[in-house]
Amino acid sequence: MASHTANSTESDTRTVVFRIWRGDVNGGQFVVYPVEVTQGMVVLDCVHKIQAEQAQDLACRWNCKAGKCGSCSAEINGKPSLMCMTRMDMMPVGEEIMVEPMQAFPIIRDLVTDVSWNFEVKKKIKPFKPRKPDNADGSWTVYQADVERAQEFRKCIECFLCQDVCHVLRDHHKHDEFIGPRSMVFTAALEMNPLDTEDRLADLKNRDGIGYCNITKCCTKVCPEHIAITDNAIIPLKERVVDEFYDPITRLFRMFRPKS
Amino acid sequence: MSRPNISLPQVRGFLETKRRDRWWIQPLVVLAGFLTFVIYSTWAAFQGANYFTGGPSQLGVQQLLSPFYSPVIWDAAGVESGHAWMGPQPLWWPAWMIFSPALLILPFPGLFRFTCYYYRGAYYKAFWGDPVSCSVGEPKFRGDNYRGEQKFPLVLQNVHRYALYIAILFIFLLGWDAFCSYWNLGADGKHHFGVSVGTLVLTMNVVLLGGYTFGCHCWRHLVGGKHDCMSCSKVRQTAYSRVSWLNERHMLFAWMSLFWVGFSDVYVRLCASGVWTDWRILG
Numbered sequence: 104m105a106s107h108t109a110n111s112t113e114s115d116t117r118t119v120v121f122r123i124w125r126g127d128v129n130g131g132q133f134v135v136y137p138v139e140v141t142q143g144m145v146v147l148d149c150v151h152k153i154q155a156e157q158a159q160d161l162a163c164r165w166n167c168k169a170g171k172c173g174s175c176s177a178e179i180n181g182k183p184s185l186m187c188m189t190r191m192d193m194m195p196v197g198e199e200i201m202v203e204p205m206q207a208f209p210i211i212r213d214l215v216t217d218v219s220w221n222f223e224v225k226k227k228i229k230p231f232k233p234r235k236p237d238n239a240d241g242s243w244t245v246y247q248a249d250v251e252r253a254q255e256f257r258k259c260i261e262c263f264l265c266q267d268v269c270h271v272l273r274d275h276h277k278h279d280e281f282i283g284p285r286s287m288v289f290t291a292a293l294e295m296n297p298l299d300t301e302d303r304l305a306d307l308k309n310r311d312g313i314g315y316c317n318i319t320k321c322c323t324k325v326c327p328e329h330i331a332i333t334d335n336a337i338i339p340l341k342e343r344v345v346d347e348f349y350d351p352i353t354r355l356f357r358m359f360r361p362k363s
Numbered sequence: 364m365s366r367p368n369i370s371l372p373q374v375r376g377f378l379e380t381k382r383r384d385r386w387w388i389q390p391l392v393v394l395a396g397f398l399t400f401v402i403y404s405t406w407a408a409f410q411g412a413n414y415f416t417g418g419p420s421q422l423g424v425q426q427l428l429s430p431f432y433s434p435v436i437w438d439a440a441g442v443e444s445g446h447a448w449m450g451p452q453p454l455w456w457p458a459w460m461i462f463s464p465a466l467l468i469l470p471f472p473g474l475f476r477f478t479c480y481y482y483r484g485a486y487y488k489a490f491w492g493d494p495v496s497c498s499v500g501e502p503k504f505r506g507d508n509y510r511g512e513q514k515f516p517l518v519l520q521n522v523h524r525y526a527l528y529i530a531i532l533f534i535f536l537l538g539w540d541a542f543c544s545y546w547n548l549g550a551d552g553k554h555h556f557g558v559s560v561g562t563l564v565l566t567m568n569v570v571l572l573g574g575y576t577f578g579c580h581c582w583r584h585l586v587g588g589k590h591d592c593m594s595c596s597k598v599r600q601t602a603y604s605r606v607s608w609l610n611e612r613h614m615l616f617a618w619m620s621l622f623w624v625g626f627s628d629v630y631v632r633l634c635a636s637g638v639w640t641d642w643r644i645l646g
Contacts, residue, residue, distance in 0.1 A: 181380050181383065319497065
């Protein structure tokens with residue numbers, strides 16, 4: 104999504120108009136707040152400034168302000184983003200900035216949504232089930248080449264921006280049939296772990312609804328950790344599901360393969 | 364997995380969004396690009412003529428064969444390309460059924476592209492608005508009946524790996540055509556080496572199609588991605604790493620190869636119809 108860069112110096116300050124969604128489950132509206140912005144500020148700074156100076160009751164979830172806790176997810180000018188990682192000098196100059204809560208989840212109040220559904224989904228994914236230890240001391244021998252793929256997925260900070268932007272959840276509200284990109288990433292980290300012996304493919308196909316993903320790559324575009332969610336997690340899982348359920352030749356080979 | 368009993372916020376109308384960037388450019392470019400290719404390739408496939416240069420009918424000319432027509436199973440009626448595997452159009456071909464050598468070929472690479480993971484994402488957006496773009500409202504006529512690729516008919520996209528097997532075969536066939544294009548049939552009945560712009564065009568076509576085909580997500584899965592243990596085989600590890608490099612550029616190769624395969628046909632067609640002369644560089 105394009106943006107313009109404002110040239111500014113140390114002493115530069117400017118007034119930026121924020122439109123922030125205020126409300127709760129019963130409804131709400133955008134409220135206008137003018138904010139004095141100085142160099143180096145991010146959107147979360149501005150929200151804090153509004154809290155301090157104009158609206159002490161403005162609800163906003165945040166924690167680290169360093170893009171690592173995944174708490175301050177919101178939609179800024181229509182784009183699911185972390186408020187703490189959205190720099191003001193990257194925002195369009197002279198335009199209002201619209202901040203609203205994530206739309207794939209139920210609203211609690213103002214910018215805070217109820218993301219507990221994601222944790223409920225996570226609990227239902229079969230947990231890590233390691234093979235027998237390789238060594239007498241109960242440890243395993245694992246090579247870097249084998250864990251590299253899963254390590255990418257471990258970068259996830261659970262900001263749920265990918266869940267928010269996914270149209271299957273956001274527009275079609277398939278929360279009961281589709282676990283969403285974040286949970287796919289979590290499943291991929293387990294499925295591709297060389298120590299893991301659990302089989303989650305039937306769940307992926309039936310309960311988790313991997314087929315609902317139609318590869319828009321929106322999840323990849325909004326990921327603040329730059330995880331290639333679609334290419335490295337969802338599509339490889341789709342291919343494993345094809346191996347298991349849709350490819351007759353692979354199934355035929357499997358019938359004659361010696362059991363390990 | 365039921366969600367808490369609190370209603371979700373806004374449900375947007377078609378094309379409704381708070382985005383302020385030019386989000387519509389990408390789906391529009393994809394729509395225009397795909398439509399242009401589909402219209403041109405359909406027209407070219409139905410021509411049944413001007414799909415080659417050289418051969419017995421044009422001595423001393425580099426043997427260029429349009430990739431839309433390769434391999435030539437049967438030549439079109441009254442045409443002798445020198446590339447046909449089984450001679451001219453068979454007599455038993457029903458008169459009411461239009462015949463063109465390309466019509467027997469194009470469905471296969473077409474199926475590969477149609478079921479390709481990159482193209483799926485792109486045309487779902489550009490043609491079906493599902494969604495038009497990220498965080499942009501979808502058409503509401505579909506109602507709550509979103510099925511994605513979970514159910515029929517789009518579950519059939521899982522046939523992609525079989526389309527890949529055929530596409531790989533095509534890479535070798537087109538590679539052979541590119542190799543043959545460097546040889547022209549002289550009046551002495553012997554083949555002579557030569558390099559022309561056309562030979563380079565066909566060679567580049569194979570390179571770009573190869574980059575696209577071997578960067579396929581299915582191929583990446585088959586060469587190693589399906590295994591959890593990469594270190595168990597050096598060959599697997601290397602193959603997976605190389606294919607992953609191509610896979611990261613899959614969209615780039617998808618577009619470049621699409622453009623170039625169309626351009627290759629245009630080039631051969633112009634040369635074959637006499638509008639353009641294939642410029643000889645060497646030989």
